[in-house]
Amino acid sequence: MQTTLPLADQDKIERRFKALKVRQPIGDIYIASVDYRPIQEITFFDVRRRLQEQRDVEQYLGIQRPLNDRRVTELQKYVNYIDATFPGTIIVSVENDYGAYDEATGEIVVSNTRWGEDKPTQMLRQIARVIDGQHRIAGLEGFVPTAERQNFDVMVAFFVGSDISDQAYVFATVNLEQTKVNKSLAYDLFSLAKSRSPFKTCHNIAVALDQLPTSPFYQKIKRLGTSGDERGEETLTQATFVNGLIVYLSRDPKLDRDLIIRNHPLPQPSADDLRKLVFRGLFVKGDDVLIGKVYEEYFQAVKERWPEAWAYSGTGIMLWRTNGYRALSSIFGRVYKSVAKPGQAVTRMDFSPMFNRVKLNWQDFNTDRFKPGSSGEGELRRLLVTEMTLFD
Known part of the structure; x- marks a missing residue:
């Protein structure tokens, strides 16, 4: 029996991350350190459902890049090595209705509820669309905290309110034009x-x-x-x-x-x-x-x-x-x-x-x-x- 996914959470949820505002020609980007758990909370839906087929960004570009299960398995093992690291930045996009930068606290704020409303209008796991870094996020599902290492923070670049053409441009710049390591x-x-x-x-x-x-x-x-x-x-x-x-x-x-x-x-x-x-x-x-x-x-x-x-x-x-x-x-x-x-x-x-x-x-x-x-x-x-x- 096929079940229908709910369109919104039952309760209002808000997540805040300390972030730096970075001003670039494309617009403002917010760089935050995000623990492995909340990054999965706000992107899990995109990684596990959309990426099995095509994401909006990839449809716009006319390409396919499905989630590579073998790569995910390798990363789920890798994240538990003693010197595991993801020094690169994960890039996500959040719509204006569900994300904003709080100038007073220096935080990027995302929520499953539109600003000014009290009733959730979205699932938290649909808030952030992954532009780059989906395999790292899926790999972090395998991270097992120990007494030696409780945290695995990743750098996340938040684009807020960017349209699909901007997201496609960023995707192409990061994934299609970068030089591979020899x-x-x-x-x-x-x-x-x-x-x-x-x-x-x-x-x-x-x-x-x-x-x-x-x-x-x-x-x-x-x-x-x-x-x-x-x-x-x-x-x-x-x-x-x-x-x-x-x-x-x-x-x-x-x-x-x-x-x-x-x-x-x-x-x-x-x-x-x-x-x-x-x-x-x-x-x-x-x-x-x-x-x-x-x-x-x-x-x-x-x-x-x-x-x-x-x-x-x-x-x-x-x-x-x-x-x-x-x-x-x-x-x-x-x-x-x-x-x-x-x-x-x-x-x-x-x-x-x-x-x-x-x-x-x-x-x-x-x-x-x-x-x-x-x-x-x-x-x-x-x-x-x-x-x-x-x-x-």
């Missing part, structure tokens, strides 16, 4: 962290192998995702390198980082963990140097098996470019387990017999045979698995 830059910033984490370990290995003259990756990794002017042979972004390695250290790198910051011990890996996470035991022990050395030796074996392809600096050979690296990194765990137990030190001489089974010559790694994109990467992976007999 993923390689994000990984590089983990070097500044004081505590260990899977991200920092993989970053340090990437930097070390890029700088070590004897490394197969010497000057081949684009730090921050962009090439240096003086280094013309960088073909792998730091993000690509890290993504290929980190899957062997951790199922949940963010959770590991949180446990380490809290000084909680990482659980010892089970036998099932080590089937996939072949470096998990080494990471738990803190032996990052051996992780980097084994990974380096693996790619040294590749380099020595096809030295011409690895040294080729022109176009058309993909072995040490993104597709080649992804294919090789994706089978690393199976190759490693074929020559040693997870956590054991091995050298290129241990890996070499596995690559000697592969009948490709160096010219075969051309982009006509292994097309750019995921199809070429997948084709190389399947060929390596077959000729190395790596079937699980």
Whole structure:
């Protein structure tokens, strides 16, 4: 049986938030610190019902951006990490009838009742339309207060009385024109962290192998995702390198980082963990140097098996470019387990017999045979698995 949602609350409700008035060309904006509970109170309806379809702002722009359940689940877990933060501003819009700035108290005031009336004319949860920040608001539903942390305040920018065209303009400015953070830059910033984490370990290995003259990756990794002017042979972004390695250290790198910051011990890996996470035991022990050395030796074996392809600096050979690296990194765990137990030190001489089974010559790694994109990467992976007999 379908129930009809009430159009208004039974009682008058008012919420007040200390706010700063910010004067900008578009008009006045009110910046407030709002606790996780009231921000859900005044926006919950918009997040949970409207965003499953389309919001007014998005209809106006002719685009769709539904609530991403996977993203919400990730954020609901993230908000309980010891160093969780939402430093960005959530942007909402309130109609003139239900929102105003109290100059005397320096507060933004929202209510479910029109000014000058006593009877509610709206649901409180419909007061604020979310322009930006809906996933953060939904993520805060998962926040669990503890004795250590009772509050999770977020910065909220209130637009009062703005029409739909203004809201659409703000939405477009924030979401369609902003520059995305370079993923390689994000990984590089983990070097500044004081505590260990899977991200920092993989970053340090990437930097070390890029700088070590004897490394197969010497000057081949684009730090921050962009090439240096003086280094013309960088073909792998730091993000690509890290993504290929980190899957062997951790199922949940963010959770590991949180446990380490809290000084909680990482659980010892089970036998099932080590089937996939072949470096998990080494990471738990803190032996990052051996992780980097084994990974380096693996790619040294590749380099020595096809030295011409690895040294080729022109176009058309993909072995040490993104597709080649992804294919090789994706089978690393199976190759490693074929020559040693997870956590054991091995050298290129241990890996070499596995690559000697592969009948490709160096010219075969051309982009006509292994097309750019995921199809070429997948084709190389399947060929390596077959000729190395790596079937699980």
